[in-house]
Amino acid sequence: MKSIIPFFTFLCFAFGTLQAQIHPYAVATTPWQEDYGNHRVVISVSQPTEAVYTKIQWRRRDANPQEKRLLITDENGKEITNIHRIRIDNEVGEFVFEPTKAGVFFVYYMPFAGKKNVGWWDGKYLTPENKPNQAWVEKHRLLAHDFEAKSLPQAPVLKIESRTAFDSFYPMEVGATQAERTALIEHENKNFLLFPEDRKFPVRMTENIPYRWVAQKSSNVFNGKALRNEYYAFQIAVFAAKKELKNLKVTFSGSNKVTCFNTGGIDADGHPFTKKVDVAQGKIQPLWFGVDISPTEKLGKQSFDVTISAENEAPQTMKVIIDVINQQLPDRGDSEPWRHSRLRWLNSTLGIDDQPVAPYTALKRVGKKISYLMGEVSLNESGFPESMRVNQQHLLRNPLVFVVETEAGVEKITPSSLRFTKNNKGVVSWVAEGKGRGFNLYCDGSMEFDGTLLYNISLKTQMSLNIKDVRLGIPVEKTNATYFMGMGLPGGFYPADYQWKWKGPQDSYWVGSVKAGLQCEMLGADYTGPLLNLYHPAPPSSWYNDNKGGFRLSSTGNQTIATTYSGERTMNAGESLDFGFRLLLTPVKKQDTYDQFANRYYHDGNKPAPSLKDLASGIKITNVHHANPINPYINYPFIAVDSMKNFVDYWHSKGLKVKIYYTIRELTNQLPELWALRSLGDEIFADGKGGGFPWLREHLVEHYDVQWFNKINGYEECDAAIRTGGKSRWYNYYINGLQWLVKNVDIDGLYLDDVAFDRTMLKRMRKVMNAVKPGCLLDLHSNTGFSKGPANQYTEYFPYINKLWFGESFNYDKMSPENWMVEVSGIPFGHMGDMLHSGGNPWRGMVYGMTVRYPWFTEGVSCDPRDIWKIWDEFDIAHAQMSGYWEENCPIKTDHEKVLATAYVHQGKTLISVASWAPETVKVKLNIDWKAIGMDPAKVKFRIPTIKNFQQGQSFSKDDFLEITPTKGFLLIVE
Template sequence: MKKQFLAITFLLSGFAASAQKVPYTNCEKCWLADSLGNHRVVLTFNGTGKVAKAIINWRRRDNEPENKRIIIEDAKTKQKITNVKIGSINRESGELYFEPTSGKGTYFVYYMPYKNEGRSNYPKGVYLKPENTASTEWLNAVNGKAPLASVKEFQSIDAFNSFYPMEVIATKAETEALLNKHKSEAFLVFPEDRMNSIRMTKDLPQRWMEFGPRTTYTGEAARGENFAFQLGIYALQNIENVQVTFSDLKSATGKVISASALFCINTGGTTYDAKPLTKVVNVAKGDIQALWCGVDVPAAILPSVYTGKATIAINGKPVKTIALSIKVNNKVSKDGGVSEPYKMTRLGWLNSTMAQQNTVIAPYTPLEINGNTISLLGRKVEVNKDGFPKQIQTYFTPEMTEYAAAPNNLLTEGIHFHFIDAAGKKINLKSHGLQFTKKEAGTVQWTAVSANDSLQMDVTASLEFDGFMSYTVKVKALQDVSLKDITMHIPFKKDFAKYMMGLGQKGGYRPENFEWKWDVAHKNQDGAWIGNVNGGLQYSLRDEKYVRPLNTNFYLQKPLLLPTSWGNDSKGGIKVAFDGKAVLANNYSGERDLKKGDELYYNFTLLVTPFHTINTDFQWATRFYHSYKPIDTIKSAGATLINIHHATAINPTINYPFIAWQKMKAYDDSAHAAGLKVKIYNTIRELSNHAYETFALRSLGHEIYSPGKGGGFSWLQEHVGDDYIAAWFVPEIKDAAIINSGMNRWHNYYVEGMNWLTQNVGIDGIYLDDVAFDRVTMKRIKRVLTKDGHPGIIDLHSANQYNKSDGFNNSANLYMEHFPYLNRLWFGEYFDYEKNDPDFFLTEVSGIPFGLMGEMLQGGGNKWRGMVYGMTNRMPWSDGADPRPIWKAWDNFGMKGTKMIGYWVDDNPVKTDKAKVIATVYKKDGAAMVAVASWEDADTDFQLNIDWKKLGIDPAKATITAPEIKSFQPGKTFGLNDRIPVEKGKGWLLIIK
């Protein structure tokens, strides 16, 4: 059905043949965009003959329109017209001739047809090249005297694809006339309504030619509304350091809206980690810069007209003043208008500091300091006088289900630096002592200085309640000095260096001798995790210029920066090997010369693992259904928690769950009434092109969106233009995402959005599909999700990152900083559950060494091996491996309250006599469920070796049975000493009682 777009028309001036009002309309589902494009011109022909002529003053923003095909269709027959001749084509107008096959009537001109190439979810929109299908006979009949077809309408396939009004360009003549009129000025200002986002940066919109530059802006807002408006800057010269300041807004009766309530997101704000942000805005000659401004109208203000001014200043040029007049009406916006985001009411969220204070998040406990020792949940850190850890302890048993009475010491001696001179002699620094500078429940900070006559090392460090330590280590040359090496040693106790993950090493047993070199251009590697199930350390090497890279498929487009200190022009590296009683992680940087005054930053981070005990009862009771289906269907399947992916009716657009929030709320309410919880897909890596704020965010340069080569789906090419990275695309709803740039103010918006969804829509948590933010944002998210008693459940899915595009990282290593706040892992796509050994399952997939449990995905996982780690797959993403039979077996046994004793526990009461057939026990009073899985290369058999005393069962009364579990195992009873057959890659769930 054809719909008038905003019931507006457009006067196409400058061409005598089209001096008429031509409407821009939408004609939804009137044609197939993927074959004909998103735009067409409707022509009316009332002449006679075999040739019609059309002059179309289309004012196109796309470049090189002469290189794009034009398809003309007969509206009556729906047939493509082959006799077409293209005359002069440019961005302003097009001349064409065609055969009016039905005589008088309507004809459609499709002027941007394209086809999608490549992967369906990462399409490459390719515009069709011009073609010549006309017959020679018809071409000979074409001349300039052909009767004219008139332009009736400009149509888009829907309102979202329309160019009107902000992408209809001014002509060259109109632009030159404007320039001639304002020769003496450095820039012009075009105030613009919030509903007309300024989109183009190289072309003036024709709309501005009608209105001209102005010195006034008038708007209307509700009381309490977060009201936005734009000031469009058109640079007539190169201008630098654009700044906007505001006066108070005053009514005729003297009532005031303070200047502090007004803001401009382009010139300043607050960073994602709560630091003041000042942005330098420069505009090149001929470019357009949108300044998005706003006023937070006080709810208590009296209705009236409030006037004031915005002053725009640039370096070395006269200022311009825009008179502001905001009519505040009688309406009251109780939520600031944020429930209507299409009005751009959420721009203030970009500067939010919500949930920034580092308050302790459950289950963690406040930090406690005793001397130089800091205690936190399940762990202790003793700080040496040089500022580095003297000892790190954990209080976890190998079972990971409870805390140990005696500590586990992770180090043979303190972490320390070595400075070696050119002759190979150690340079000793004298410590000037340790000083604690902050002692709070969530954070403890300290400083230390060590020096001699040639070098000084300043250490600033902090420990947070979850076990994260951050070190800034500044090494300064007090005189010229030549060094053979600067190294940091982490001397692990052997028992707590059993496993390793990272630095190109797949998760599993630590190699006896390991060496690694920097290669940031290809590898997202700057550290590793080394440890055991109940104690370990992850560390990353950085410097003062560290910037979080893009992750997943986009790492190579924004990789790590080589740390000047550690990398040292690729002279640096890491060696991990035995050194006496220790397993030494030797982090070296190589030889270098320092001049007096030179400074190097040997920064690093540490994470003490595990983060807490595993919550096995949550694993047994919380059963995920990862699909948008009717509530009754999900409840009858036995699931307890629903994950709503994007590209669904209630969450249609990726990482922007605000389009259909009313439907989402209704669904959540129904689920809650049925006793189910609902989580939604919402993360940061890319952002839907349907985000209302897309062009406001684009006005911030590369702050929010990464630079890139553009391309991708047609909408992005037609409206965003260039300089972006095209990301995930959903063909069914034409949702085309753009890659985020990394750590930026969109994270503030993200936190505010999650808070709003929790409080107003009733979500019970989020499903993360990889993570492109750091732990600062993760903590904030967990705080808002769990506020006011909300459950705040977070699960993380990741595809295997160990590949070229992702920089050969490990998902668990990459995202470990987020693990303290997760409830479950779903690792995931491209994980091989058949060819990898148990140590890989344990470290990279299960989450158990970090206090988590997980689920499987690829190919449905391996259900026998998964049960050794308490893992099933997830409905309905089961790929033929339905988890419900295992869920039923759990319920029949009564898994709640059992103690998990994994095969990795040395005194596990149930073992087998085959090294590659392993067993995990789920023990309760008088009974145990034993999960057995085989990694043998062929079918085999095994015998159980049972320590009956530890198991707490009298063997004289014991039975061993295999309950029948559909698609898992047949029902069977075994004798206590029987050899039990097991197929290759499979196993058993045995009940001993």
């Protein structure tokens, strides 16, 4: 915006003899060079002189203004060298300088130096200017004890300017002086003051009142205007003028359609909650309210009362008068973010229900057996799984066991009272009790339609017990314990013996084969989402037990046992401990190889639009990252809606699906609701040490954690994000935002990049997308930067996503086949994926049906899969039957254990992918089950086609050897 902000030209406010001045505020017609800082004072020197005095009532809120440089230039940009400081603090800037001539001068009072890198900003404010010339100082007696400023020519302030409208402090960050605050408090003579504000003027400061309130005084009446069918938002700021206010309470009379977002709401699990809000003496607490105006609301002025009280203070009442205008909003105001109507999304329960979502079917329970899409679980009288069958495989060798061991040995627990408490399509729940010597065990369990089982086990003592151990043991059929990952181990073969103590933050593991497996996550920590590098929660306390707990793997006979133990502890009579865990059966769905080969991704972060020529390569989906003109602001795609809708409509007309980047972990500083969310304390935004890009330092000041940074449209706008604080009502907002985007922008799904919410969010996301537009897509990206690999961190997401894109920081050439299988391919979980880092390894990737995305590149390595895609299309791989080396009946094998082959079997032809993990060049022979692929070896022909950057074409016959160099391989067609 290049307009001038309305300003006070000159205001006087009198309490007795007090006189106060505020300078005019404006926005620069054209932004000046950025490193001069975002704020300047424009002053006038009426005639040539060697020294001129100025006094600026700049009313700053930044810390230590005396430590920042004064950079003064004339209209031509020539910098002033002689500046003598008299007083520099938050209220006033008073100094003498030597002007170059008469005219207008600019005082830049927050200049900085820094670099705008992709992802972060690196810089700082400039330190104070050099001392002035001593001769000049002495000539004008600036250090003389009897120096008087009025003896010098005066340079009056014309105005205070901000570089852009977004940088402006006016009016809500133009602070009152200490004298003005004191006078106001004395004049009002109340322990706390109320200041109503329109949503157009979000309260930004909590450490000082704005001068605007000094001029307007406190009030017990708010007047606003609303339209029919609008969700109308407004504020009441509470200023704890004379004392601390403990536990603010807000009540309403005259309306049942009002919400105060600061004192409570609906949490991310759909449960009502209240918040304790205290206000320290001298601080401000903005309270945000929402009023639900119906489509048929009575026109004219409607009123209700808001009463605000505290435990230690008498209540005050605000009369709210809303003039309802004869005009109706079609969408409650949601398409105009400045209205703040979306704040009601914070308390939404959208997507929270017990109904299954496609492709999953309804649960069926017969007795103690519960069936779901991929198999069934049978319970015993204790409420634990007695057997698990998934993908037609028996997973458990013996029942799952929860053991309490005391000094007397493993305690016998007598089960009783297994009863089902919920039995619907999406969830079956049960409770069971067990009695042991001196304790009771309470099992609270449930199973959901996606193959997830949730348990909370309460151990309650009747007498003092010296417990040797409490542990969970999961005995898995050895035939289905091929692979393992988690609890400190990367994905690989199941180890014969393994011991682990709590470290990392790691809290889960997966054990299984391609056919059947399960993930187990230990619950009870204060954070339950994927353990990413931004969230470092403590381990679940009951399991951790001051590091007496741990994990071990062992094998005996036909079973392998995964045991989580908690170690020794003493429990007093009447004490209770909760042990929670979650199980997820895998694979989560049937594998869709057609989707993998037919629906190819275009993925270019900066340029999300492919060329029309690119579409000929079979691209069907494009991902629109953030930080580009289509979707510029991280995790807030509601500002650039028009550009996004135009993009979506255009590419839909060309047959391309469009997904966007939209997650939660961090939020742009550009979002209109920033100050409303900030008023919620640390509920939405994480606390932190501050710093970062100057805009954050100047407006948020403190208590925030710097995250993503990116310049937008050159240098005039910046996306400077701060971290969100984990699970909160922002989850509810996000879900509603997703539904809004699918409905109003017609996106086809989301690209998820290292997101931090838990599985319940994925379930809600899938439900709201399917309700509006069935067939929406979710693909998930992550890296190795924190965990031993993302597959275990994100297993809980797998029932609800369509595609994996793991591999940032992966070294594909050094990864073993078992690591590829578990961490990269997605195959054991019913998924498939794409490669990422440095182009991946195209030979090994094809063994798992993977290529890179076009035209992605990393570290200067171009990743172009189109020549491989040509072979796919020529062969019609999408309709072929994929049979990998991991299958017992794979029709193609080699005579070398470190050279693996996968067959794509079609009617009358087969595509063979061969890749080497041998450390040296080897010659291998193919062993082909001709009957299995339906071919007569006497009639077949082999072809090794030329594929750019992959292989040179060559002749080949069934008796020939393939010579394969390390990390490489071949694609062969036999027909």
